[in-house]
Amino acid sequence: GDSVTQMEGPVTLSEEAFLTINCTYTATGYPSLFWYVQYPGEGLQLLLKATKADDKGSNKGFEATYRKETTSFHLEKGSVQVSDSAVYFCALCEDNDMRFGAGTRLTVKP
Amino acid sequence: DTAVSQTPKYLVTQMGNDKSIKCEQNLGHDTMYWYKQDSKKFLKIMFSYNNKELIINETVPNRFSPKSPDKAHLNLHINSLELGDSAVYFCASSQETVWPGYHEKLFFGSGTQLSVL
Numbered sequence: 001g002d003s004v005t006q007m008e009g010p011v012t013l014s015e016e017a018f019l020t021i022n023c024t025y026t027a028t029g030y031p032s033l034f035w036y037v038q039y040p041g042e043g044l045q046l047l048l049k050a051t052k053a054d055d056k057g058s059n060k061g062f063e064a065t066y067r068k069e070t071t072s073f074h075l076e077k078g079s080v081q082v083s084d085s086a087v088y089f090c091a092l093c094e095d096n097d098m099r100f101g102a103g104t105r106l107t108v109k110p
Numbered sequence: 111d112t113a114v115s116q117t118p119k120y121l122v123t124q125m126g127n128d129k130s131i132k133c134e135q136n137l138g139h140d141t142m143y144w145y146k147q148d149s150k151k152f153l154k155i156m157f158s159y160n161n162k163e164l165i166i167n168e169t170v171p172n173r174f175s176p177k178s179p180d181k182a183h184l185n186l187h188i189n190s191l192e193l194g195d196s197a198v199y200f201c202a203s204s205q206e207t208v209w210p211g212y213h214e215k216l217f218f219g220s221g222t223q224l225s226v227l
Contacts, residue, residue, distance in 0.1 A: 003150070004151065036218075038220065041220065042113075042220060043113065043114045043115075043200075043202075043217065043218040043219040043220045043221075044200070044218035044220075044221075045217070045218070046216075091153075098152075098153040099150075099151055099152050099153065100147065100151040100152075100153060101151060102151060
């Protein structure tokens with residue numbers, strides 16, 4: 001069945017550092033791919049998405065490219081801020097259901 | 111203020127008990143949902159209400175009963191809890207009904223982790 005695997009955390013970076021959170025997936029068809037973010041005490045929020053191969057999703061300086069050949073959707077940001085500290089979830093949606101990764105906690109220190 | 115809030119955040123209880131999870135949204139949305147996320151992180155829709163009317167009712171045991179006193183609230187009551195009910199339950203809302211396939215328009219709560227012993 002479908003699954004999502006993302007790098008385990010926690011990840012701790014200094015402000016302005018480069019961020020990569022790896023995400024790979026397995027799917028039977030052509031899923032849509034998402035990154036969700038959960039800030040402390042809040043619900044999941046959609047960060048970005050890509051619906052087909054080679055699409056690049058971007059938002060708030062974050063980017064991820066749908067790579068079908070490597071079945072990956074890695075999240076990147078060139079310069080993180082303290083306010084980016086949160087838990088990041090990679091997810092895929094195929095047919096009517098969603099599957100999430102386990103989440104990666106990011107802490108950015110000033 | 112949190113847009114979609116659900117309580118409690120954690121719930122530990124014994125088999126056979128009856129428990130409720132509450133959800134409230136302050137976004138003015140018309141549609142609310144309950145999802146169940148199992149141990150494999152698979153998120154499956156359970157129910158959806160639009161303006162207090164039940165519109166989606168997936169194959170869920172009768173022990174689960176949603177209640178929507180108004181369009182800002184959708185509570186989930188579970189009778190006779192079983193071990194297999196252990197999961198994280200997510201509430202969500204959207205301005206209009208967007209299932210299936212348009213999950214990017216959903217606003218999720220932070221989840222309620224239910225553990226049945």
